[in-house]
Amino acid sequence: MEAHGKPPRASRVSVSQLMLPEHANAWGKVHGGLIMKLVDECGGIAAMRHAQRPCVTVAIDSMTFQSAVEVGQVLCCDALITYVGRTAIEITVEVHAEDPIAGCVTHTNTAQVVYVAIDDAGRPTRVPDLLLETDEDRARWETGKQRQEARVAARKQAKRAGR
Numbered sequence: 001m002e003a004h005g006k007p008p009r010a011s012r013v014s015v016s017q018l019m020l021p022e023h024a025n026a027w028g029k030v031h032g033g034l035i036m037k038l039v040d041e042c043g044g045i046a047a048m049r050h051a052q053r054p055c056v057t058v059a060i061d062s063m064t065f066q067s068a069v070e071v072g073q074v075l076c077c078d079a080l081i082t083y084v085g086r087t088a089i090e091i092t093v094e095v096h097a098e099d100p101i102a103g104c105v106t107h108t109n110t111a112q113v114v115y116v117a118i119d120d121a122g123r124p125t126r127v128p129d130l131l132l133e134t135d136e137d138r139a140r141w142e143t144g145k146q147r148q149e150a151r152v153a154a155r156k157q158a159k160r161a162g163r
C-alpha cells in the first residue's frame, strides 16, 4: 500500500462501556484484565484506522491502576496515536471511570501500546506517516519516539541475552 500522511486526530478513538456485575472480580471491583482488554481493543481500532491494515499488538508498557473501577461506573478509553515508525504504531490510551449519576470522572490509568501493521502474509508492512499538526502532536511524538527507541534497545538486549 502506498504510504501517505494522516494526523493523529483522524484515527482518534473513544470507547465507553457500562461496568456490570459480570465485569467484577471476586471482591466486586472491575477486573483489571477486562480493562487491559478494552485498552488493547480501543488502541487496536486507532491503529487500524491509521494503517488501514490489520494490526497486531507487539508491546504493552507497564500498566498501573491508580484507582479501582466500580460496577455501575462507565469505563471510558480514549486512544490517540503518539508515534509511528516504518511499520509500528504507538498509541496512548487514557482510561477514565465515570460515575454517570454523580457526574464525576476519575483517571484510572494511562497505557502505551505498540501495534504492527501486517500484510496479507502476516509480515510487517509500512504505515502512513503521522502528520504533526499541533505543538501537542509534536511533543507527544518526541516522547513516543524516545519510548520506542528504549523498547527497540531492550528488545535487542533481550535477543543478545537469548531471551
Ligand SMILES: CC(C)(COP(=O)(O)OP(=O)(O)OC[C@H]1O[C@@H](n2cnc3c(N)ncnc32)[C@H](O)[C@@H]1OP(=O)(O)O)[C@@H](O)C(=O)NCCC(=O)NCCS
Pocket: 055, 056, 057, 058, 059, 084, 085, 086, 087, 088, 089, 114, 116, 118, 122, 123, 124, 148, 151, 152, 155
Ligand atoms: C508483530 C510481528 C509481526 C513483528 O514481526 P518481527 O519479525 O518482529 O518484525 P520486525 O523486527 O520487522 O519489527 C516490526 C516493527 O515492530 C517493532 N517491534 C518489534 N518488537 C517490538 C517490541 N517488543 N516493542 C516495540 N516495537 C517492537 C519494530 O521496531 C518494527 O518497527 P518499525 O518497522 O516501525 O521500525 C511479530 O512479532 C508477531 O507476529 N508477533 C505476535 C503478535 C501477536 O500475536 N499479538 C497478539 C495478538 S494481536
